[in-house]
Amino acid sequence: MKSAVLVAVLALVASATAAATKGGVRLPEYFPTACARNAPDLNECIRKNMQFVMPLFAKGEKLFDMEPIEPIAVSDVRVQLRREPFDFHAVARNSKVYGASSVVVRAASAQLTDSSLDMALDIHIPTMFIEGDFKIEGKIGSFPFAGRGPWNVTITDLEANWHLMGETVDKEGEKYMQIKRFIPTYRVGGMKANAENLVEGAPELTNLAMNLINQYWEPVLTAMMPATRNELERHLKRMASSVFDSVPYKQLFPVA
Numbered sequence: 254m255k256s257a258v259l260v261a262v263l264a265l266v267a268s269a270t271a272a273a274t275k276g277g278v279r280l281p282e283y284f285p286t287a288c289a290r291n292a293p294d295l296n297e298c299i300r301k302n303m304q305f306v307m308p309l310f311a312k313g314e315k316l317f318d319m320e321p322i323e324p325i326a327v328s329d330v331r332v333q334l335r336r337e338p339f340d341f342h343a344v345a346r347n348s349k350v351y352g353a354s355s356v357v358v359r360a361a362s363a364q365l366t367d368s369s370l371d372m373a374l375d376i377h378i379p380t381m382f383i384e385g386d387f388k389i390e391g392k393i394g395s396f397p398f399a400g401r402g403p404w405n406v407t408i409t410d411l412e413a414n415w416h417l418m419g420e421t422v423d424k425e426g427e428k429y430m431q432i433k434r435f436i437p438t439y440r441v442g443g444m445k446a447n448a449e450n451l452v453e454g455a456p457e458l459t460n461l462a463m464n465l466i467n468q469y470w471e472p473v474l475t476a477m478m479p480a481t482r483n484e485l486e487r488h489l490k491r492m493a494s495s496v497f498d499s500v501p502y503k504q505l506f507p508v509a
């Protein structure tokens with residue numbers, strides 16, 4: 254009889270404990286210890302944790318409904334370049350972006366309140382490789398051209414600043430951080446593009462055009478950035494949101 258009471262008491266204690274952690278969700282086993290919102294070394298803690306998890310997100314994370322980031326799959330990106338000697342519009346299809354999981358997180362700086370998040374991450378990606386299909390039409394100088402086929406580009410020494418801003422929302426009595434803005438800015442060290450059939454049926458002109466593009470890669474990249482940025486911003490924001498939407502704010506950033 255006594256032991257039955259004991260079991261009942263234990264069960265009550267156990268369910269009370271379970272109730273106390275209610276709202277806490279299961280995290281991946283590899284997940285590092287959360288950084289306290291008010292920790293004196295908050296910035297360094299965030300930097301270390303980001304550095305730790307990014308390579309592990311390569312295959313995505315089911316617990317967060319996160320898609321793989323190695324590669325990041327990008328659907329259509331439309332670009333237009335009107336800058337001497339180029340005047341063309343192009344669409345890149347089914348692109349795959351490789352390299353995001355080998356990011357080096359150089360610095361983090363965060364202001365976290367009970368209801369808002371403002372975080373900047375300085376990152377470095379040594380090499381990114383992007384491949385996909387393209388369709389292009391336009392002019393180089395006064396020479397009209399059109400082409401389609403596979404393309405790829407290697408980008409070296411990418412430095413980026415990822416700026417995230419969020420506000421808490423209530424979901425079933427629990428506060429979650431909702432990422433409102435994700436603003437990436439980029440600087441690139443070098444770029445080398447490859448495309449076959451850039452000028453349909455004229456391999457020697459394709460070579461000439463590719464050489465021009467690789468020689469003038471900086472203005473080419475600058476011109477392509479606005480279109481690419483939106484697409485990147487969408488993907489990165491979704492990636493960040495998959496964590497923040499799945500895990501209560503106080504579990505991600507507890508108060509010590």
Ligand SMILES: *[C@@H]1O[C@H](CO)[C@@H](O)[C@H](O)[C@H]1NC(C)=O
Nearest residue numbers: 384403404405406447448449
């Ligand atoms: C990049 O594209 C070029 C031209 O289509 C192709 O010859 C080359 O094999 C590609 N590189 C890789 C690593 O896929």
